[in-house]
C-alpha cells in the first residue's frame with residue numbers, strides 16, 4: 222500500500238468516527254474498500270446491519286443506487302450516502318415503474334415479486350421483494366402457482382426450476398450485463414484444467430451456465446458454500462470482487478474466476494477517494510419521496526415476514 226493510500230484511509234476512518242458513520246461495502250466492491258468496511262455482504266444483509274446499528278447517524282453505503290435506496294427506505298432516520306453518484310445498476314433500470322403497471326394490468330390479481338435490484342418506484346408497485354438468496358423461498362411461500370417476477374430473467378428461470386411454479390419474467394429479458402459475460406464453454410475449459418474443482422455460479426448467470434454448476438446461489442450463499450465445501454479448488458462465476466472476500470476467508474483454498482474480466486463497472490465507480498469525499502461533504506444522499514418509500518418499505522417488510530414463517 223502506498224503512503225498516499227494509507228493517508229486517505231486514515232482520513233476516512235477519522236471522519237467516520239467524528240460523524241458517527243458506518244461503512245457498508247457490497248461483496249463486489251474494490252478490495253481496498255472491503256478492507257476498511259465495517260460490514261461486507263449482499264444488499265439486504267447490509268441493510269439489516271444498518272438497522273441494527275442504532276448509534277450510527279450516517280451510513281456510507283459503498284454499492285450501487287438501489288442498495289442505498291433500500292437502506293434509506295429501511296432506515297429513514299439515518300442519512301445514507303452513496304460514494305459515487307453515477308453508480309447505477311443497469312438491471313434495475315430495465316424495469317421502470319410504468320412497465321410494472323403495464324404488466325399488472327395485463328395480469329390482474331397475479332402476485333408481483335420484484336428482485337431488490339429495482340428502483341424504489343418499481344418496488345412500491347409490487348407485493349413483495351426478494352433477493353437472489355431468498356427468491357426460491359419467497360416464491361414457495363406465496364399462495365399462488367403463477368407469479369410475475371422481475372427484472373432478471375435468469376433468476377426467474379432459476380426460481381421456476383427450483384419451485385415448479387410458473388414464473389412470468391417482467392420484462393421478458395431483463396439481465397445483469399456482468400453476469401451475462403459468463404460462458405459455459407469457458408467454464409468447461411477450466412473444469413478440464415482443474416478436474417478436482419467444483420463450480421459455484423450466481424443465479425443471474427444464463428441457464429446453460431447454471432446447469433453445469435455444482436452450486437447455484439447468491440454471493441452470501443457462495444461464501445457459506447466455499448467455507449463448508451470439502452473441495453480445495455472452486456471455480457467462481459460472479460462479479461470478480463467476491464474473490465477478495467473468499468480468498469481472505471478461506472486462505473487454504475484456491476478460487477478460480479470463471480471469467481477474469483467479469484467486472485461490474487458501476488460497482489467499481491466507488492473508490493477510496495470518493496468514499497472520502499462523500500463522507501466529508503455528506504454528498505449523494507439517497508432520498509426517496511415519502512409516499513413511494515412507504516409503499517416500497519411494505520414490499521421489503523413483506524419479504525422479511527414471509528421469511529420468518
Ligand code: SF4
Pocket residue numbers: 249285309310311312313338397398399400460485486487488
Ligand atoms: S453486478 Fe449486475 S446486478 Fe449487480 S449492480 Fe452490477 S449490473 Fe447490477
